[in-house]
Amino acid sequence: MSATPTAAPTTRIGRHLISIDDLDRAAIERVLDRAESFAEVAGREIKKVPALRGRTVVNLFYEASTRTSSSFELAAKRLSADVVNIRSAGSSVDKGESLKDTVQTLSSYDPAAIVIRAPHVGAARLVAGWTPASVINAGDGKHEHPTQALLDAFTLRRRLGALDGVNLWIVGDVMHSRVARSNILALTRMGANVTVCGPPTLIPREIETLGCQSTVSLDRIEEADVVYVLRMQHERMHDSFVPSLREYAERYQISLARLRPGQLLMHPGPVNRGVELSADAIDSAAALIGEQVKAGVVVRMAVLYELLAGAQPRPSGAGQLATAGLEAA
Amino acid sequence: MTVDEQRTFHNPGRPAQLLISAAHVLDPREEIDTQLDVLVRDGQIAELGPAGSLEPSSAVEAIDATAKHVFPAFVDPHVHLRTPGQEYKENIDSGTAAAAAGGFCALIAMPNTDPVLDDVAVLRSLVETSRREARVPVGFLAAITRSLKGTELTEMAALRDAGALGFTDDGKPVVSAGMLRKALQYQRLCGGVIALHEEDPALTGDGVMHEGAVSARLGLAGIPSLSESTMVARDAALARYEDARVHFQHLSSIESVEALARARELGARVSAEATPHHLTLTDDIVRTLDSRFKMNPPLRAERDRRALIDAVASGLIDCIGTDHAPHAVHEKEVPFEQAPMGTIGLETAFAALYTELVLPGELELDVVIERLTAGGALFGLPTPRIARGEPANLVLADLGARFEVGADGYASRSQNCCFHGRTLHGAIEMTVAAGAVAFRSGAVAHDGALSAR
Numbered sequence: 001m002s003a004t005p006t007a008a009p010t011t012r013i014g015r016h017l018i019s020i021d022d023l024d025r026a027a028i029e030r031v032l033d034r035a036e037s038f039a040e041v042a043g044r045e046i047k048k049v050p051a052l053r054g055r056t057v058v059n060l061f062y063e064a065s066t067r068t069s070s071s072f073e074l075a076a077k078r079l080s081a082d083v084v085n086i087r088s089a090g091s092s093v094d095k096g097e098s099l100k101d102t103v104q105t106l107s108s109y110d111p112a113a114i115v116i117r118a119p120h121v122g123a124a125r126l127v128a129g130w131t132p133a134s135v136i137n138a139g140d141g142k143h144e145h146p147t148q149a150l151l152d153a154f155t156l157r158r159r160l161g162a163l164d165g166v167n168l169w170i171v172g173d174v175m176h177s178r179v180a181r182s183n184i185l186a187l188t189r190m191g192a193n194v195t196v197c198g199p200p201t202l203i204p205r206e207i208e209t210l211g212c213q214s215t216v217s218l219d220r221i222e223e224a225d226v227v228y229v230l231r232m233q234h235e236r237m238h239d240s241f242v243p244s245l246r247e248y249a250e251r252y253q254i255s256l257a258r259l260r261p262g263q264l265l266m267h268p269g270p271v272n273r274g275v276e277l278s279a280d281a282i283d284s285a286a287a288l289i290g291e292q293v294k295a296g297v298v299v300r301m302a303v304l305y306e307l308l309a310g311a312q313p314r315p316s317g318a319g320q321l322a323t324a325g326l327e328a329a
Numbered sequence: 330m331t332v333d334e335q336r337t338f339h340n341p342g343r344p345a346q347l348l349i350s351a352a353h354v355l356d357p358r359e360e361i362d363t364q365l366d367v368l369v370r371d372g373q374i375a376e377l378g379p380a381g382s383l384e385p386s387s388a389v390e391a392i393d394a395t396a397k398h399v400f401p402a403f404v405d406p407h408v409h410l411r412t413p414g415q416e417y418k419e420n421i422d423s424g425t426a427a428a429a430a431g432g433f434c435a436l437i438a439m440p441n442t443d444p445v446l447d448d449v450a451v452l453r454s455l456v457e458t459s460r461r462e463a464r465v466p467v468g469f470l471a472a473i474t475r476s477l478k479g480t481e482l483t484e485m486a487a488l489r490d491a492g493a494l495g496f497t498d499d500g501k502p503v504v505s506a507g508m509l510r511k512a513l514q515y516q517r518l519c520g521g522v523i524a525l526h527e528e529d530p531a532l533t534g535d536g537v538m539h540e541g542a543v544s545a546r547l548g549l550a551g552i553p554s555l556s557e558s559t560m561v562a563r564d565a566a567l568a569r570y571e572d573a574r575v576h577f578q579h580l581s582s583i584e585s586v587e588a589l590a591r592a593r594e595l596g597a598r599v600s601a602e603a604t605p606h607h608l609t610l611t612d613d614i615v616r617t618l619d620s621r622f623k624m625n626p627p628l629r630a631e632r633d634r635r636a637l638i639d640a641v642a643s644g645l646i647d648c649i650g651t652d653h654a655p656h657a658v659h660e661k662e663v664p665f666e667q668a669p670m671g672t673i674g675l676e677t678a679f680a681a682l683y684t685e686l687v688l689p690g691e692l693e694l695d696v697v698i699e700r701l702t703a704g705g706a707l708f709g710l711p712t713p714r715i716a717r718g719e720p721a722n723l724v725l726a727d728l729g730a731r732f733e734v735g736a737d738g739y740a741s742r743s744q745n746c747c748f749h750g751r752t753l754h755g756a757i758e759m760t761v762a763a764g765a766v767a768f769r770s771g772a773v774a775h776d777g778a779l780s781a782r
Contacts, residue, residue, distance in 0.1 A: 122665045125618055126664060181548055205540055
């Protein structure tokens with residue numbers, strides 16, 4: 001692990017987490033180090049620290065989500081925050097309330113943070129302009145999903161020690177993937193060499209300008225230390241991005257036969273078994289998919305903590321309290 | 330000059346009586362680029378003389394224009410007045426006020442209103458409203474196809490008789506080559522330039538910005554340049570075959586400029602416009618995800634911008650059109666993908682071009698003035714000129730004055746300006762349109778007062 005905090009790190013992360021571009025390498029390391037300390041808390045019987053006691057976290061989800069929404073909720077609760085979950089079904093969002101009006105309404109409850117997932121690029125950034133709360137992007141359209149990239153970096157760093165020089169392939173529908181974009185940015189920042197691979201119709205023009213390489217064939221997949229597989233969405237067939245799932249699977253499905261020993265396998269979930277991944281690969285020792293899910297909670301705790309704890313002077317000194325709580329364990 | 334009175338409409342103001350003294354007068358067509366006194370009597374340019382040669386009298390308002398410029402006023406061939414149907418975005422009063430504030434003495438309005446200007450009744454009502462509200466003369470393009478649906482021609486001849494300047498489905502392309510061909514053929518009967526918004530919907534898809542490195546980074550669906558350029562090439566071929574007169578609206582890409590150049594070489598009767606925003610901004614600014622930068626065609630790459638500047642400099646692109654496209658605040662205050670396309674541009678056109686292109690030495694001032702004044706003549710309107718006996722259509726500008734765009738609000742009803750917040754050089758201080766003062770800034774004291782500054 002890179003973390004041997006001799007002095008308090010000087011890099012603070014900003015008030016919001018909208019994009020991986022908000023974080024330099026030192027800030028990413030800081031979040032991952034913090035997540036390590038929370039991983040230790042997660043191993044305790046009572047998995048709670050009082051860092052955000054009395055503060056409110058609003059989870060505002062305009063898109064279906066299992067992993068991200070539940071892990072944000074759990075993360076906030078383990079930091080002792082009060083949590084409000086709002087999903088578009090059943091909320092006034094369904095009655096045509098604008099995003100701005102919804103956010104301003106929720107802001108009147110004085111939340112410390114708003115976690116937002118929305119189907120449109122830039123939604124989180126807009127929200128940050130409308131609320132005094134810290135805003136965390138939990139996925140904005142096809143743009144970014146920064147906490148996913150952080151938990152992926154955390155998972156890899158735990159397994160490999162460091163990401164410098166690691167060859168990572170991202171395979172699948174890169175064009176429509178916010179996970180791909182945030183991961184290209186985060187993992188290259190951490191020193192990895194990233195290659196994206198997928199059908200030519202699903203690799204955006206000029207994607208190399210993000211700092212990765214691109215290819216349309218799995219021919220050189222053995223070069224990868226890590227194979228990161230993206231979800232292949234069924235609706236892509238209707239738009240003729242690929243002619244059929246059969247042909248897609250034939251060319252791009254990652255199975256044990258296509259992996260060499262020692263390669264690691266990742267996937268952001270949910271998996272389409274038999275499409276982008278074969279069942280034998282999912283259940284193999286190469287797969288880190290379960291570790292990714294576990295990392296989701298501690299990394300999101302770290303993000304909430306870094307953004308919120310100590311961000312405002314609290315009467316009880318919430319930041320110190322949390323640290324003290326950790327040390328006491 | 331033949332003023333086609335039938336095809337522009339406004340509420341004429343009181344004929345101006347002005348002595349603008351010691352102004353730097355620049356009119357490239359008249360080959361004037363020197364300090365002069367300009368006397369306007371009864372709305373006409375009565376006299377031009379060396380600075381200090383014309384004596385003020387009590388019958389005229391005297392304006393000391395030392396260190397200021399006088400240009401022929403601009404004509405905008407591409408404006409959305411949003412009337413009828415979307416008056417909350419703009420109406421004829423506010424749209425023409427914005428035009429006058431930007432130095433425009435005439436404009437051409439687009440027919441993608443609600444209802445669409447696709448029949449004579451709508452045109453008549455617009456003519457009537459313009460005669461009541463318009464501060465500068467307004468000409469109208471009627472739709473090529475009914476409801477802009479691309480399937481049935483409008484009654485083009487009747488619309489021409491009722492005063493339409495020409496035709497366009499602007500906002501949408503005429504997707505069917507067969508349909509456009511019929512319109513071009515019909516032009517032989519009814520006249521009227523056919524103006525085209527060039528875009529292949531199959532290539533645009535769900536695109537919301539230029540396809541390139543920035544769209545790849547943002548995860549926004551891209552609109553490839555060839556969505557425009559393939560249609561320019563197709564329609565130039567149709568125009569040539571039918572010997573029709575076609576105008577390409579708001580060209581945005583290098584490939585389109587190449588297609589235009591080829592069409593011209595082959596003798597096609599095609600003209601083209603470029604907007605101030607495509608000439609001064611690129612897709613790089615869309616990284617901000619500010620919906621003010623969402624327009625159609627989209628802001629493109631630097632190489633596209635360079636090609637447009639070169640084409641404006643050479644005259645391959647004939648004129649500047651703003652594509653002034655107002656939208657309400659609540660419509661633009663949404664995520665980028667959901668926001669409507671368009672930026673307002675009348676009030677900032679000159680200052681944006683002057684600041685971003687003339688001052689850095691990319692374009693000469695006389696070229697910018699020539700292109701800003703050329704858009705009407707392409708549709709048969711008179712060209713504003715600074716010459717004795719001409720109706721007064723002129724702009725008084727202070728090139729040394731700087732202002733922050735939007736700091737004092739807008740004359741337009743909308744605020745969706747892609748230059749909002751920028752500091753620009755070159756303030757319009759007065760606009761005389763069709764012989765009457767249509768706009769004066771705070772810098773020029775009001776009627777009757779002697780010597781403004």
